[in-house]
Amino acid sequence: MDKAERTKQYIIETAASIFNKNGYDGTSFSDIVKGTGLSKGAIYGHFENKDELAFAALEHNLKLASKIIFSNVKDRKSSSEKLIGFAQSYSLFFEIINNAGGCPVINAAVDYDEGISLFRKSIVKFVTMWQNSITKIIDEGIKKGELRLCDELTAFSSIFISLVEGAIMLSKVMNDRKYIDDASKYLVSMIEKMKA
Template sequence: MAGKAERTRQHIIEKAAPFFNKKGYADTSLSDITAATGLTKGAIYGNFENKDELALAVFSYNLDRLAGGMLLAMQQQENAVDQLLAMIRYYRGVYQQVSVQGGCPVMNAAVEADDNFPALKVKVKGAVKNWTRTIARTIDTGKKEGSIRSQTDSGAMATLLIALIEGGLMLAKLADDAGPLQVTLDRAEKIIRTELAK
């Protein structure tokens, strides 16, 4: 069971998460966070050294929620092709929730952190690297089990699938319409079924 300090810290992260994802890390103010949490500035800084530390914790929280759901969907499948298709279905299903919460936390943080927040950029790069590795390993497993063509470049295909997902999310957010995401996910699904699967 979590102690009071741990529960308070988690409460702050959960309440601050939508602000950081919607308004951005730079534009989210301490006043936004105190209003959302009902806590004083002193209580916030009693749990986090500074706004940057809170922002990093919020990014991890947002990422864990998104990636955790994707991994769970993939793990429920028996072969690599079905796991990759489950990833695509997951992003089809989660779009509305992601949209309401301000968009994909990876993309949002990547754009904002590029030159302004080096510690966040490191975390985002790590998240994308882990995602790429997860997809590439899934493809490698598929090659070994015989469900995926052996000549497939696992790393390149992982990069392509991520680009289709993230690009679709970005275009859908910009258009305020899921249509562009559905187009890119349709293409990703077709690639999995016709170029990867045996």
Template structure:
């Protein structure tokens, strides 16, 4: 990796943490220069605009979180274990989320809903990939006979992501892991009662 590539990666990492904590609108180029120690001219040698930094920062944050989820999912022996792994990664959402500032998908989706079409599009792509991954696990569970044949993979994927993101949001808002713990218990009970054979 060249020095220029290292600098670019450093800017992305620092900006990802900044944006995920303070939002895109709440983070100026001056904030990025403070976080990185690189002057605006130096930033512009690597990026054309704040928007470009924001997109790369979002991709970086999602890669970090996605890697942690994938690692947890791979450790699961059953489809049930793999689905629960999504929640275990965010089990301590209030004080130690897998990425500083919480869930980049949730934060970006909420902030960019009406204000930033490019970031909204990136959040939609990330949501779609997450739903696809969950749906695949459900389909594997049906194919192996672990889950009932009538389980709707698309509906269960949507429920899973909704409970996950809702638990993250409420835990961060409350400053307590209690909402996520309740969602973990409720989701586990739901799977055992309505999905597992």
């Protein structure tokens, strides 16, 4: 990475944290200037406007969230263990997520209005990837005889995501991690019931 690329990456990483904590409307260019310690001109040298920087920051936050969550899944062997890894990730890494301002998926989904369709597309793409990952694990588990076909599997990926996102939001708002811990335990109990 040359100096210009390193500077651009530094701006994205710094702005990603600021946008995730303050929201799009709550973040001014002055906040970015103050956070990075760079001049407005230096930032505009890499990004045409606030939207372009906010989009790069969102993409960075989503990649970071994905890396954190999947780190607890990748080395697990059976389908049920992978699903349990997913379920436990949010409780396990809650402090990291909370200190970063909360989950970038729900923050961005609530924050970016319909006027910025690029952000919505990015969030939809991420949630779809998340659902597909869970569905793929379930399908493989059924084929291998590790999971049994049952009513709980039909909407499991959307219930999983809804429960996790809601629990993260409640834990953040109530300043009490019990909501995400309870959601994680509940998901694990659901997964245990689906084992063949």
